[in-house]
Amino acid sequence: MQFPVQLIPSLSKGDGTMTSGLIRRALLSVGVIGTGQWLLSDVMHIPGGGLGVAAAAGLWWLARPVKQPSFREPASLKGWIQRCEEVLSQFEQLEAELGLQGLHTPREKELRRIEDFDAPLSLGVVATEGSGLPSTVHLQQALAGVSSLDLCLANPLPVTSRSWSWPDDLQELDVLMHVLSLPLRAADLLWLDQLPADRPVWLLLRSSSDLSAEDHLEALCCQLPERWHQFLLPWSGEALELRGVLQPVRQQLMRSQRVRQGTRQRLLSSLHRRWQAELETLRRERFRLLLQRSQWIVAGVVMASPVPSVDLLAVAVGNGLMVKEMATIWGCSWSAEVLQVVARQLGSAALAQGVVELSGQALLGLAKLDGASWIAAGAMQGLSAAYLTRVVGVSMADWMALNAGVAEPDLEELKRQAPLLVARAAEQERLNLPGFAQQAREWIQDRNSCTPA
Template identity: 50%
Template sequence: MKFLSLPSAPFAPSLNHLGKWALLLGTLLFGQWFFNDVVHIPGGGLGLLFAGAGFWWLSKPLVAKFEAPITIQGWVRKCEEVLKDFEELDEDSSPQQINQRALLLKQITERSGPQDIALVTSIGGSLPEKDSFQKGFAPLSTLTFSWSSPLPLADEAWLWPDELHQKDVVLYFLPLPLRAADLLWLENVPNSQPSWIVVTWKDSEAWSDQLKTLQAQLPHRWTGRVIRLSESEVQDSVQRALLPVRDCLENSKKNLENTKHRLLSKLHSTWQAELENLRRERFRSIQKRTQWMVAGAVFASPVPSTDLLAVAVVNGLMIKEMTKIWSCPWKPEVMQIAARQLAGAAIAQGVVEWSGQALISASKLDGGSWVAAGTLQALNAAYLTRVVGRSMADWLALNSGVEEPDLEALKLKSSELVANAAEKERVDWSAFLKQSRDWLSERAIPLAFNS
């Protein structure tokens, strides 16, 4: 998920790191005293070494990262956790849909040989004749070959096809000269998938120069992974050219395990995206309900500022429900701190002021001053709750699967999260105004909106 980059408050990073810099200074002074007065080793170099260690600690990124499993069993556990989340969230899914997901996971975990080699090219390229090419892998046995349909020269997403993700090894037959479409496809071949580029080039004397030119145009990962074939070569020459591929295929167990690992990672990523869509749908109904609860409370008893009340409500009902939607194992105190941080960032960025100006320009207040002020303040509070809720949802999505979120990182990223959420809510401003009309009409407030 990408966020708009907005500048933070000028002194925010310094204040966030104040405690760490104090610790660094203390480390330097302690190191100097310890080596000079206790151990009686002259010089301040070792004290500086302590300071260097402290500086390295300070420079560590303050980001809670999803720890990707390194084993197949670890990925299976992650996928099973997502399946449980689906069962809890997707109330409309049938038992058949649930079984299909479980079956897909089982098919990957039970996947076995033989190794499958995909021969791929794009429209305009050509693949070798099957029988002669397969003989180039003799005497290796238990191999299957897939002659894939040519890849298109124009594609909206340029995503590596699912059927090719299933293959243990990919051989991309590249027509020369290099075309932009082929370069885009090669950039999307998964890094974890053993792959080679195969080029048919007749002139062996000019091949060295052609290879240098080609390598200069290709991404770095393809260095040393270009194979030259000649249409006139005898079978022994084909076998020699394909020697790097043959060496890779001899370790069948490793290749099959690598494919399982890659497929499980992709499956988990796909399921997480689907699960996030379900979470957002559930969240939107909670967001709509909570923002008007805030608006009603503010209108009934207006206060000088809307932030405290909005935060109180967000810290209550909405946060409690959001922790269930995102299956957060974190303590309620952590969520409350996060909500306060995001609410503070929203107020600092002028979300309330902007919404107030927009409401004034989009509405006409006909009632008394108390009604007008209370209505405007109530709608401001509703909008603030809406933005804070959305930025909370974005933060929860970024920290999905993290055992303990990094609150220091949130302080640095809160402005960016709020800016992104506010921008998206501004795009949906007309929908918010429509909801406002409905809310106002239910309370019979003498306020007329101009369409």
């Protein structure tokens, strides 16, 4: 049976509101910290600002044991379509909030194209430079019995590269067959390492003249990850043996409906990752508006609080509500318990790195720029709370960007990454202190203008 041999361009042709539980925890925290503040300040005479006590107590408030839920990527075509439609809704919402138009229709068309993807079943045959491909005629004879199959022969993959990135033209092919000459070269292993785990790929192992492929298999299985062990096709290079060697490939291609469904899911997964990257720019823009609003709400409540213990309510509840809105922006369907765990880890890292103390020192430096505006005694404490909100908010945004809607958030990995996330956010905000100083002056002026004479 003859198959059309397709050549593709880079191939040679041949993506709120506070709960009652949050309110109960916040009220409980206020009572406990109010008593604790009195004991520390009036009885034990231990110095320390209300914000530091508030931050430490905020961690206690968040540190209760919680059940860590598990997440799974969609396991079906219907699940991936539903997930991509959710990302489309996020695009639409963010674009409306930012005043953007005309971007929804092209994305929806792309989603529908993949959903209805119905090109002929395709097999891509590829090799690195120096590894010859079987002839087209021999491949067609070996695959006889598979109906409506496009056989696509790729240009050789280079043995030297900066990116080691597989050509985009291969993405929509249903199955790949990578022809490798034994023994493997370093370039072969690098190209194999770049293939995603969800990609159907067979390895056709062509032996040298002096040793058979079977002689190389034991050593080869030690070189290759276990994922490849069931997809190795040893071949002596003789054309007459090719049909028997490719029998597993033929059997897979004959289950065309299953293969095509897997292709659609893989393409939707790739589309979802790309949309998540595109969403990130819009999310960061929307997040900055939220962060600026939240930090001054927290600062205002801290500055106006009659007793230092109320700072806990402002910081914990204010940042808690910000995190909930951030989860909406990033499309994270995480429970309140997961948000609690993430906030706890980032808060612990912020305290361990002395963000509260460092923010106070930095703001003292800014105070020298315009001493007349720093009249109220609570202004420094309020601004320190705002600065702390910025650092924790930015580190939370970075974590959500890495995990939103793509894969299960690894909370153990968060423990390892939290210090780096906080340090990076603190450095970023330190470099942005002049902008924060200008916002602080405007906030202080607003507060002063609202103060009765």
